[in-house]
Amino acid sequence: MSGENENNIAVFEAPTFKKVFKKLSSKDKDLIDEEIDLIIKDPDIGEQKKGDLSHLWVHKFTLNKQQVLLGYSWKEEKLELWLLELGPHENFYTKAKSDRKNHLKKMK
Numbered sequence: 001m002s003g004e005n006e007n008n009i010a011v012f013e014a015p016t017f018k019k020v021f022k023k024l025s026s027k028d029k030d031l032i033d034e035e036i037d038l039i040i041k042d043p044d045i046g047e048q049k050k051g052d053l054s055h056l057w058v059h060k061f062t063l064n065k066q067q068v069l070l071g072y073s074w075k076e077e078k079l080e081l082w083l084l085e086l087g088p089h090e091n092f093y094t095k096a097k098s099d100r101k102n103h104l105k106k107m108k
Contacts, residue, residue, distance in 0.1 A: 009040055009079045014106055016099050017071075017083040028063060032086070035061050035070060040081060043074040052097055055104060056084065071096055073107055082107050 013021070021029065039045055039059055046059035059070045069092050071085030084103050085096050 009081055011036070011040070011081045011083065012106075014082060014084045014099075014103055016095070016102075017086050020086045031063060032070070035059060036081075036083065039070070039072060039074075043072075043076070043081065046070075046072065049093075052100060053093065055100070055107070056096055058092075073103070075107065080107075 021032065024032070043057070046057035048054070049056045049058060055073050056071050057074060059072065060067055061070070062068070066088060069085070069087060069089060070083070071092070073082040073084060074080075075082070082103070085092065085099065087095070
């Protein structure tokens, strides 16, 4: 998934995202790729969080009849999209907070 797309936006995957993504079926990966394409076309599609998670944007969608959250960070000045977290709502924000330092370090 990492690389540049047609809009010259560099897309990077954090290890936390990769770990979840690689366990999915190819059908689910295709659906998530479509959602990522939507984010690339309009990075403001998600909701930016506040406070400790102000670096995080969250895009919600349905996968296998369950709501899934895709956490990402968008650096407009560098044209970079960082895919950070992926999972159901349960424990999503707790995990995102615990991974915050690693995410910010990677995105420098």
